[in-house]
Amino acid sequence: MSEADQLIHSWQHDILTAFAGAGIAHVSYIPDGGHKGLIQLCERSNDIGTTVLTTEEEGIPLSAGLWLGGVKSALLMQSSGVGNCINMLTLAENCRFPLVMLITMRGEWGEFVPWQIPMGKRVEPVLDTMGVDTYRCERAEDVGPTTEAAIAHAYQSDRAVGVILAQRLIGAKNWSGK
Amino acid sequence: MTEIARRSAVAELLRDRGEMLVVTGLGSPTYDAFAAGDDDRNFYFWGAMGGATMAGLGLALAQPDRPVMILTGDGEMLMGLGSFSTIAQHHPANLSIVILDNEHYSETGQQKTATGQGTDLAAVAAACGITDTRVITEESELAGLRDAIHSGKGPMVAVVKIENAPQPRAIPIRDGVALKHRFRRALVGSI
Numbered sequence: 104m105s106e107a108d109q110l111i112h113s114w115q116h117d118i119l120t121a122f123a124g125a126g127i128a129h130v131s132y133i134p135d136g137g138h139k140g141l142i143q144l145c146e147r148s149n150d151i152g153t154t155v156l157t158t159e160e161e162g163i164p165l166s167a168g169l170w171l172g173g174v175k176s177a178l179l180m181q182s183s184g185v186g187n188c189i190n191m192l193t194l195a196e197n198c199r200f201p202l203v204m205l206i207t208m209r210g211e212w213g214e215f216v217p218w219q220i221p222m223g224k225r226v227e228p229v230l231d232t233m234g235v236d237t238y239r240c241e242r243a244e245d246v247g248p249t250t251e252a253a254i255a256h257a258y259q260s261d262r263a264v265g266v267i268l269a270q271r272l273i274g275a276k277n278w279s280g281k
Numbered sequence: 282m283t284e285i286a287r288r289s290a291v292a293e294l295l296r297d298r299g300e301m302l303v304v305t306g307l308g309s310p311t312y313d314a315f316a317a318g319d320d321d322r323n324f325y326f327w328g329a330m331g332g333a334t335m336a337g338l339g340l341a342l343a344q345p346d347r348p349v350m351i352l353t354g355d356g357e358m359l360m361g362l363g364s365f366s367t368i369a370q371h372h373p374a375n376l377s378i379v380i381l382d383n384e385h386y387s388e389t390g391q392q393k394t395a396t397g398q399g400t401d402l403a404a405v406a407a408a409c410g411i412t413d414t415r416v417i418t419e420e421s422e423l424a425g426l427r428d429a430i431h432s433g434k435g436p437m438v439a440v441v442k443i444e445n446a447p448q449p450r451a452i453p454i455r456d457g458v459a460l461k462h463r464f465r466r467a468l469v470g471s472i
Contacts, residue, residue, distance in 0.1 A: 157367055190329065
């Protein structure tokens, strides 16, 4: 294992394994520190194409278009991005498009930046209001099985699903300069 | 100079469409594509404004051997300008974006859009990294545009300056699940 790999959490490898097992062939994202390792893994994978978005909402019609063309995908974002997605989520609900969102949380566990808290507090209520089913992960060992279940739920039952990766799991961002 | 009529322009771009897949932006482009002839491989947006171009990108990435045309309006494109940057990173040769630009929001009472007040969508697309950008102002240019869309040498963004005139009603199906199912059945053989 290289030094760079040691910075990638085991649960991020578990997500990649779940992607591979389910045939997820494309991952789009707005970067987040909490997704850094997974984004590296996806970009390194020969089986997964990646797209960096300009706003999270782009990922919803992108996922829909990929599925119209026969390709399964997942969308990565930070909690703040959920707020950018609200109207676009109506596409998933209206057409019952499968949609897999993996959301890394800010604003809920030892947060340094108060600006993260308002949207962080509202991620799950907003997703619930917009018809997205949510699975929350607090513990590393839950991430792999939860991602697997979320992908199955989305692609077998034509549902929009959000996997919430808790800030406690990721670790609060280090602002100490060390 | 005669203004380009939107319905006949769209009919020309879709002439002998072959394997072409089409995604339309909400409002008039959806009606125009339907008026040119319904097809299971048309995915009509009726909402989710700003999303049509990204759905087209997803299709183009999933089906790289088929031409994909996004047919949208100036108002919808203005809501998703970032899509130009997102598309440019992939340089999808099979993708064309045709923007029917009448410089107005036709659905909501003819308010002016930014394209009549300084914003040049073709220049925006070029600045985002789309190498083939065009502004079409004459009906005589449409046949060439149609051929370019079918050539698979994109990505291309074509701004077609069209008349701002009411059109006869042409209303395709609105049920999103039905649209998705018929499209996937036609293209990938399962829902």
